[in-house]
Every structure is written in structure tokens, then in C-alpha cells.
Amino acid sequence: MESVKALRNGKSFDYNIVLIGFMGTGKSTIAECLSNCFDMKKVEMDQEIVNREGMSIADIFSVHGEEYFRDAETNLLKEMQSEKNVVISCGGGTPLRDVNVQEMKKNGKVVLLTAKPETIYERVKDDHDRPLLENNKSAKFIEDMLLKRQDKYLAAADIIVETDGKSKLEICKDIVSALTALEK
Template identity: 45%
Template sequence: MHQPKDLLHSNIILVGMMGTGKTTVGTLLADLLQYPLVDIDAVIAESEGMSVQDIFASKGELYFRELESQMLAKVLEQKGQIVSTGGGSVLRDTNCQLMTNKGLVVCLTADIDHIVQRVGGDDNRPLLAGDTYERVSSIMEQRKHAYEFAHVTVDTSLLNPDEVATHVLTRYRVQAF
């Protein structure tokens, strides 16, 4: 597996399906390391002046994915940050290669029941229109190999956010030396 160069003070890049804990764990890691947390979806929403849901509705997923790639490249020009990506950021090989070159890529996973429990009541997720369980199942199937490029994978199903953050931080520090 490719290991990032100069890992200490590099980025920790969180990837994974929606509802796996990227934002929550990212916030904890940022506090522990005193790194800024950069949420790619939030950066996109701010730059467009509308929510991700509204971007999907008015401009489409393809437009959003292009913005996502541009913002990811821009954000990853910096070091020493926690980057929380959107679940679909891994759909482009160029994004995956960029991430592996710019930090420790950590894939957060969870089983379908935990994901549905976490995102079931969230109306701000444009890919979940309709039956949440069926939509999550479909997305998981479509992306089942998309996260394999990550340096580290952590199943968050049975761990609390502090445990996940500790695990990620341990791997970050071990791989930096």
C-alpha cells in the first residue's frame, strides 16, 4: 500500500459513506491535534452560496462532483488539517490518487443498519430521497470497492466517536515514524 511521504503534520483525510462519522470524528481529531477541520461539503456550500441539497437539485450531481474535485484539490494544497470528504469524493480516480498523495486516508465504515439509524431522519442528504434503507443499500453496493485505496479502514458500527478518533490518531502517529 502506498504510504504518504512526510506524514507527520500532513493531512488526515476521512472518506466513507454518509453516516459513518466523518464529521464527528473529524471534529474530535481536529481538537486533539489542534488542526483545522475542513469539511469539503461545507466549503462547496459556502462557495456556491447554497446547500449541497440545493446544488444537487438545481445544477445536478455531475456539476456537484466537478466542484467537489476542484475544492478537494484546492484544500489539499495545504498540510496539517483534518479533511472530511463527501461520500462520493471517491468516485473519481483522480481524487483518490490526490488524497493518497496528500495525507493519511482513513476510510470510516459502518454496517447498513447503523448508517440508516444515523442518517434516517436527515432531509439534507440528496442521495437518500425515497426509502432510506433501500437507497443506502444501493449506494453501498455501488461503492463497495471505491474505498479500498485508503491507508486505514475503521468500522465505526460498534465504536463510539472517541474510540474511532483514538484509533485513527494512533495509526497516524505510528505511520509517521
């Protein structure tokens, strides 16, 4: 298999790469891959907020409410404006706020990762740290949520990359090709 370092081929980014998409579309996995390939700093927004708050996302939602969590996302995106060559993995709900999309685009290219509801279900069915899905784990519920979010996701995206049936390296190649095409 081709090395992840070979993907770099001397390329670097003078902007941030912002990964968005529904939970289970591969944002964390692809952030890690891009970070390794391009020696980019990686920011996992959900994990960063968990670390700062000292509690799980489920607990943040329970104690402070979803709005508090969404405000933390906005503040973190604002912080990222002063950095370059960072891959930012956003939580699934981050692009639902227009202000967040504006912040993403100030110093980044927004990459929407997509997957079929059945694929997402298979990826998240054993994960219990997803408060919006915890009592509703089914492909049908995921499909309904995807449809509700689709317009916001599409409006935010500079490029769209499907993740179904692809290796992480194939997905990273697709992203780099699409970003390179945008730069021309």
C-alpha cells in the same frame, strides 16, 4: 473519561488526514474530534461547497447537476494540497472519482470510516439534506449503495476504521494508532 487532549500526547501530523466513507459513518463527528485533539484545521467539504455556492447540496444537484458538484469537490481537494495538518471530511461520493483519490493521496493519508447499513440508517433517517437518500431511506437501499461503492472506498483507503458501537474518542484512538503504525 480520558480527555481528548490526552490523545494528542505531543503528536502532530505533517500531512492531511482525509476522512472518507458512506454518509452516516461519522466523518463530520470524527473530523471535529481530530481537529480538537490535534489543533488541526478542519475542512467539511460539503459545507465548504455549500458556503461557496450559496445553496444546499440538494439545490446544487437540482440546479447544476451532480457532475457540477463533483467538479467542486475535485477543485477543493486540489486547493488543500498546499496545506498540512488539516483534517478533511469528504462527502460520501468524493472517492468515486479516481482524480479525487489521487488528489487526496498527494498530501494526505486516507481514512475510510465504515459502519453497518443498519447503523447508517439509524444515523441518517431523520436527515433531509442527503439528496441521494431522500426518497430511498432504508437499510436495504443503503446496503446496495455501499456494495456499489465498496471497491472504490477500499482502493482509496490507507487505513480502515469501523465506527459501529464505538465512542468518538475510541474511533480517534483507532485512527491515530493506525496512522502511527503507517509511519513506521
